[in-house]
Amino acid sequence: MSIEQTNTVPELDFNTPAQRRLRQARMLKDKLAASGIAIGGISVILAVVMIFFYLLYEVAPLFRSASIEPWGGQQEVSYAVPGQGRTLYLAVEEQAEIGFRATDSGNMVFFDSTSGRILKEEQLPLPAGVDISSFALLSEASQTFALGLSDGSVKVIKHNYKATYPNGKRVLNPELVYPLGEAALPLANGPIEHLTLNQDSDAWSLIALSQGQLTELTLSMNENFLTGEVEIEQSSRTLPTIGVKPTKLLMSPDQRWLMASLPQGKVAVMALGNDPEVTQLVEVSKAEITSFELLLGGSSLIIGDAKGQLSQWFFVRDETNQFQLTHIRSFEHGDSPVSNLTTEQRRKGIITLDADGTLNLYSSTANRNALSEPLFESAADAIALAPRADALLVQHGDRLSFWHVDNEHPEISWSAYWEKVWYEGYAEPEYTWQSSASNNDFEPKYSLMPLAFGTLxxxxxxxxxxxxxxxxxxxxxxxxxxxxxxxxxxxxxxxxxxxxxxxxxxxxxxxxxxxxxxxxxxxxxxxxxxxxxxxxxxxxxxxxxxxxxxxxxxxxxxxxxxxxxxxxxxxxxxxxxxxxxxxxxxxxxxxxxxxxxxxxxxxxxxxxxxxxxxxxxxxxxxxxxxxxxxxxxxxxxxxxxxxxxxxxxxxxxxxxxxxxxxxxxxxxxxxxxxxxxxxxxxxxxxxxxxxxxxxxGMRTLAANIAVEMPESEVGSTHYRTLFLAAFVLFLFTFVVNTLAEAIRQHLRKKYGSL
Structure with a gap:
């Protein structure tokens, strides 16, 4: 063997068919891996973005402004006022299909709310020479009112609607019901100038002002368990005089307080106990009181005056543990006098029509003006809001107009979520979360501060x-x-x-x-x-x-x-x-x-x-x-x-x-x-x-969502507020992680050269 043969180094060929196939396979795997990683990363980013926009989609309706348009959305729904006489009371039933109108002539009219066609009409059987001298509404939700007569008696009436289904089609049958009997109840010795009533379970109380004298009639309904007959026990008493002739009387649902609006913007408060007495005389306004109503539940008093001021008041314990009628909040309002005021039947909402014909929608809890819309050029005569707060019936002169109201979430605002709110029954403004209760007139409390605080x-x-x-x-x-x-x-x-x-x-x-x-x-x-x-x-x-x-x-x-x-x-x-x-x-x-x-x-x-x-x-x-x-x-x-x-x-x-x-x-x-x-x-x-x-203890945002989401009604304010809580949690995590990544990159750059 020669020297050249022994020192020969074998040549390596990297271009053989096998090596080329290996490189091609490796390049294919690299591309597939790179593509897979890129697709995975983009998918994660898209998923996060989609979650963000989905949460935003669910939350956005909370902050949408209210709107009002003619019923049906095409042209104004207007028709002549059905029935005879001056309107004392105007109402709309649950489905906004039937309107009701009670007049000073005793004419009770049920009519189609969209056309004005009279469906049913009744004339109260008043004795000869006896007129209706006063009117009082128990509450919008109860559909019960009382008529004070010139002979000193009172009739208590309720408009009711029964649904029947002949041939599988729903038909509403309006009727008048007399909770205390069809016969008028004697209450005063002369014409009743002002009247108020309220009901607490089976106990009724009616207070009338007649000839400068206040008289209270108390009725207790007792059902005989054996015969089923209802026995009515009556008692009456004379109340102390207020000293100044009131313009309107209101009674709290628990029949504990009588409130009277007085001239010069004052309100008198009388404690209705065993020894009735006037406990307060409060100046609520610098102008004359033009609207004086109780909010849903009867705990709050809503007062409008001739200068366009609108305010909320309720009883709060003072340092001596005594209840005092206290100013809670004022609502943003114009300078036009508040001529008409009504309240929602299922929320703490307020609807006003001013003397210049401007409609305003408010939420007391959120202290928010959800809508201010001019409807007419002058004041209206009467307004009525449907129980679902989606329909509004307005009498303007001798015409009735019917409107559709879109106001899904009036009870929330930025302040309601993140600032202290003075809720009914509380001694002072607080951060509170309480989304439900056992009663229908509950005031929802959607403060997110306790949940965010609990999370942190x-x-x-x-x-x-x-x-x-x-x-x-x-x-x-x-x-x-x-x-x-x-x-x-x-x-x-x-x-x-x-x-x-x-x-x-x-x-x-x-x-x-x-x-x-x-x-x-x-x-x-x-x-x-x-x-x-x-x-x-x-x-x-x-x-x-x-x-x-x-x-x-x-x-x-x-x-x-x-x-x-x-x-x-x-x-x-x-x-x-x-x-x-x-x-x-x-x-x-x-x-x-x-x-x-x-x-x-x-x-x-x-x-x-x-x-x-x-x-x-x-x-x-x-x-x-x-x-x-x-x-x-x-x-x-x-x-x-x-x-x-x-x-x-x-x-x-x-x-x-x-x-x-x-x-x-x-x-x-x-x-x-x-x-x-x-x-x-x-x-x-x-x-x-x-x-x-x-x-x-505490409650966190995540735990609150887990507890309450299964119980919330889809699309409700509660439901969307829980999505807002999830959105806040998402933003918090996103901001913290972004900030953390920025700090991490800074630390890596600073110490990466070690």
Whole structure:
């Protein structure tokens, strides 16, 4: 064999058919991977954008302005006023198909609301020489009114509508019902000038002003269980005079207060008890009162005056624990006098027609003018709003016009969501969430502040527990722990993340909360004993003889802390009893409530902080540990080689380099805590209160959505408000994550050159 043959290097051919096929396959895989990653990333972005716009789509109707147009939307629906006489009362039934008109001549007319065609007409059988001298409405929702007669008697009438279905077609049959009998009830000795009435269960009360004298008639309906007959017990009494002739009388639904509008913008309040007396004389306006009505539920008084001022008043306890008629809010209004005013039957809404013919729609809770629309050139004679608040009947001169009203969500506004609101029955303005109640005249309270506060409170206490434990644990595991032990500890902690949060919430609510209440002093003793025990053990172990210390392999020292923590916990709980008896009277929660004035709720923020912190720790730990472990070893080796200690290397080299990852871990943990649902749902009292107290509960945005969304009516204000809560949660997460990414990029740029 020649020398040339032995030194020949074999040539490598990278252009063989096999190599070309390999490169083509590799390029195809790279393109497919790149395309898949791009499609996945774009899909995630599109999904987030679609969620954003869907939430916005559901929320947008909340802030849409109200509108009014002729019924049918084409041309004005107008017709001659049916019946004879001056209108005392105008109403529209539930489906807005039938209108009702009561006149001063006793003419009761039911008519088609769109055409004015008379469907049914009745003439009240009044005695000869007796006229209708006054009118009083019990409430818009009750459809019940009273007519005061010139002979001092009263008739109570209700317009009612029965639905029948002949041949499968719905037909409404209007009728007049007499709740207290068809015969007039004697009430006064002369013509009734002003009249008011109210009903509380089976008890009726009627108050009339006649010849300067106030007289009250009380009726109690008692049904005989054996015969079914209804017996009416009557009693009457004379009330104290007000001193000034009133222009209108109103009575509260509980028959506790009589309110009278007086000349010169004043209102007199009389307490109707065993000893009736005038308790207040309030100046409510600088001008004459032109409108004087009770809002839905009868708790609030709505007053309009000749200068165009519109205000709301209700009773509030003062410093002496006495009820005082208090000014709550004024509504934005023009200068034209309020000539007509009516209220909604199912919401706290107010509808006015001014002397210049301008229609205004208000919501008392939201303090919002939803619509201001000129309908006529002068004042109207009467207005009536349908029970569903979607139809408006207006008498203007000798014509009736019928309008369609679109005002779906008047009870909300920016101030109702994010500012304090003075609700009926409250002593002062407050942040309150209460979306439902058992009565029909309930005032919904949609303040999002308690929910946002509860969300941040739960996340704060969870992060307060999780952050130091997770980060310190990750630092020790990634930097100081031996690899053999790290391979056991890290998967075990990450496995904690697989535990369903519903299980954590279940354990927190049914076991941890009662345990903490029974051992509250022991918890705080343990918080002192465990750190002291760890420090003492560390000091003792560090000063042990080398032959004892070297019995344990290097890096396994942390395993010795497990029995130390267990023993310290046992000692802390054992010391709790004597400490609690010596310092807290035997029961720390009771001592906190009675002596310190700090309320204690069994399911509180402390329970949530521990349970939710337990759920957040694995997330923060895993990302932080990976970030620290991923710091290039040559950086730490170089630092150690230059004489730095392990601790100096950690604080000045490793942690700054890993800071972007650590910050990302904190933000992801924060997002997890903010969006957590089941733990806060099961481990708190779900009370939407604003209290930083760690021993009080809270309600978060996510938990509130989970609790109330199944019960909300689709398309209702409550339903859309829950979507607004989700939108707020989405924006909060988006803003926090965007800010976190900006800070993370800044940290990466700052420490990336190490």
């Amino acid at each position: 409170k739960a996340a704060f206490y969870a992060m307060l527990l999780a952050t130091p434990l997770a980060i310190c644990g990750a630092i020790y595991t990634a930097y100081f722990m031996v690899p053999a032990m790290r391979r056991k500890v890290k998967p075990f902690i990450e496995l904690m993340e697989a535990l369903p949060t519903v299980i954590l919430g279940f354990l927190a609510g049914l076991w941890l909360a009662p345990f903490m209440e029974a051992n509250l002093a022991g918890i705080f003793v343990c918080l002192l004993v465990i750190p002291i025990a760890i420090v003492l053990f560390g000091f003792t172990w560090n000063n042990m003889p080398n032959k004892i210390r070297f019995l344990l392999p290097d890096g396994w020292d942390a395993a010795l802390l497990i029995p130390v923590v267990i023993i310290a916990t046992w000692i802390g709980l054992a010391l709790a009893g004597p400490v609690e008896h010596a310092l807290f009277g035997g029961h720390m929660p009771t001592w906190l409530s009675n002596e310190v004035g700090i309320p204690y709720d069994q399911r509180n923020a402390m329970v949530v902080g521990i349970a939710m912190g337990f759920a957040v720790i694995p997330t923060i730990f895993s990302i932080t540990e990976d970030a620290i472990f991923a710091v290039p070893k040559h950086l730490s080796y170089g630092s150690l080689a230059l004489g730095a200690t392990a601790w100096q290397t950690l604080t000045r080299v490793v942690l700054p380099t890993a800071s972007p990852g650590i910050f990302s871990a904190l933000m992801i943990g924060m997002g997890r805590a903010v969006g957590e649902t089941m733990i806060v749902l099961m481990a708190t009292g779900n009370t939407p209160i604003m209290d930083i107290n760690i021993f009080e």
